[in-house]
Amino acid sequence: MYGLFVFVLGLILGSFYNVVIFRTLSGESLLFPASHCPFCNTPIKWHHKIPVVSYICLKGKCSYCGEKIDIQYPIIELLSGVMFLLLFFKFGLSIAFMLNTVAMSLFLILAGMDYREQKISTKYALFLILSCLFRNYSDILNSLFGAIIGFIVMYLFIRLSKLAKNEFIGDGDIYIFTAICALAGFNHILQVGVMLSLFLTIYALPYIIKKYWLSYGFIWFSVSYILLFLTKLSVIHTGMFFTILIFVNFFCSLFFILKRLIYDIRNRQNLLIVPLSPSVFITALCYVLFF
Ligand SMILES: [Zn+2]
Numbered sequence: 001m002y003g004l005f006v007f008v009l010g011l012i013l014g015s016f017y018n019v020v021i022f023r024t025l026s027g028e029s030l031l032f033p034a035s036h037c038p039f040c041n042t043p044i045k046w047h048h049k050i051p052v053v054s055y056i057c058l059k060g061k062c063s064y065c066g067e068k069i070d071i072q073y074p075i076i077e078l079l080s081g082v083m084f085l086l087l088f089f090k091f092g093l094s095i096a097f098m099l100n101t102v103a104m105s106l107f108l109i110l111a112g113m114d115y116r117e118q119k120i121s122t123k124y125a126l127f128l129i130l131s132c133l134f135r136n137y138s139d140i141l142n143s144l145f146g147a148i149i150g151f152i153v154m155y156l157f158i159r160l161s162k163l164a165k166n167e168f169i170g171d172g173d174i175y176i177f178t179a180i181c182a183l184a185g186f187n188h189i190l191q192v193g194v195m196l197s198l199f200l201t202i203y204a205l206p207y208i209i210k211k212y213w214l215s216y217g218f219i220w221f222s223v224s225y226i227l228l229f230l231t232k233l234s235v236i237h238t239g240m241f242f243t244i245l246i247f248v249n250f251f252c253s254l255f256f257i258l259k260r261l262i263y264d265i266r267n268r269q270n271l272l273i274v275p276l277s278p279s280v281f282i283t284a285l286c287y288v289l290f291f
Contacts, residue, residue, distance in 0.1 A: 002093065003085060010084025011051040014077035017105060021076070021112040024121050040065035051077040076112055083108065083285060090289050100288050103131040103183065107281045110176060114277035118170060125175035132182035142185040149189060150181025164265045173276045180280050184287055192287055199279040201253040208256045216252065223248050 022038075023030055035044045042064040048054045055074040062069060083104055091097035106128040113120045129147065136143035154169070154177040161169050184192040209216055224245060231241045 003088060006088040007081045007085045010081035011077050013084070013105065014080025015049065015051045015073070017080055017109050017112065018073050018076050020109050020124075021072075021116065024124070025113060025117055025119075037062045037064060037067065039067040051081070072112065072116065076108065080105070080108060086285070086289055099131070099135045099137075103128065103135050104281075104285060104288065106131055107179070107277075107284050111277040111281040114172065114176070114275045118172075118275060120172040120175065120277065122172075122175065125172065125179070128179045129175065129182055132179045135183065136185055139185060142187055143182050145186040146184055146189050147178050147182035149186060151178045154178065169276070176277050176280050180284050180287075183284055184291075188287070188291060191291070192283060195286060196279060196283045197254070198250060199282050200276070201250055201257065203279050204257055205249075205253055208253050208260075211260065212256050216256065219252055220249070 019035065020030060033043075035049065036042060037044065039062060042062070045063075048058065048063060052074045055069060058069065060069050060071070061067065084101060087097055087100050087104065091100060106124060110120045110124055110128060113124075133140060133143050133147065151174065154174040158169050158171065158174060180192055180196070181189055227236070227241050227244055230236050231238060236244070
């Protein structure tokens with residue numbers, strides 16, 4: 001029962017996060033004017049503002065001018081609802097729940113901004129870092145130390161990308177990365193780094209397959225057939241089959257990403273841009289839930 005309440009609260013706040021994302025990017029005020037269609041400027045009626053439900057009822061179109069409503073609206077709302085529910089299952093109604101939802105909501109808002117326009121608001125990013133430090137108030141030194149390491153690592157990466165005259169990392173990423181290192185603290189910085197690289201490769205997988213589908217498919221099929229054969233011979237069991245396959249995919253993607261990066265740097269081409277923040281959001285959520 002409480003779960004349902006928390007889920008609905010997450011949905012409602014999610015639609016507010018949408019307002020924050022879209023209005024911050026367009027430089028509008030958060031409070032005025034009331035929500036309106038970005039195409040025809042018609043104010044939106046209250047019964048068309050119900051999170052997710054309205055989007056489905058309106059079939060994703062404005063009820064006045066018929067222009068498409070951005071799919072990001074229901075996605076952010078749903079993500080927020082599910083996130084609130086998961087955090088509630090983990091922490092119950094407690095101080096920890098509140099601190100974690102604040103930090104995770106800011107991660108979500110910044111991920112939304114970064115995904116849309118590859119830029120984030122520095123003001124919110126600083127709030128995010130503070131909320132990550134505050135979340136670990138009982139062990140704040142560990143958290144602070146993590147943040148400093150994260151900042152230095154990312155700063156060096158940015159210097160490197162500027163040296164290569166190819167800015168594949170934006171200045172905004174430095175804040176996001178510092179925040180997740182503050183969240184994990186110095187003790188867990190390595191675990192978070194591994195998780196983040198895993199999610200980044202999953203995120204980049206469609207780009208890699210599009211570019212290298214022949215070699216990728218060849219590796220994938222040959223490895224899976226060999227593994228399947230070994231499973232049939234009872235050399236490895238099914239659990240191991242999937243674990244190895246996941247690792248093969250991970251290192252395979254990493255290899256192709258590096259190959260693409262080196263190619264692009266050599267040829268002074270625009271680099272394959274994969275926004276960092278969405279993967280950081282998923283990593284942060286997993287970290288908060290499982291550590
Ligand atoms: Zn409209």
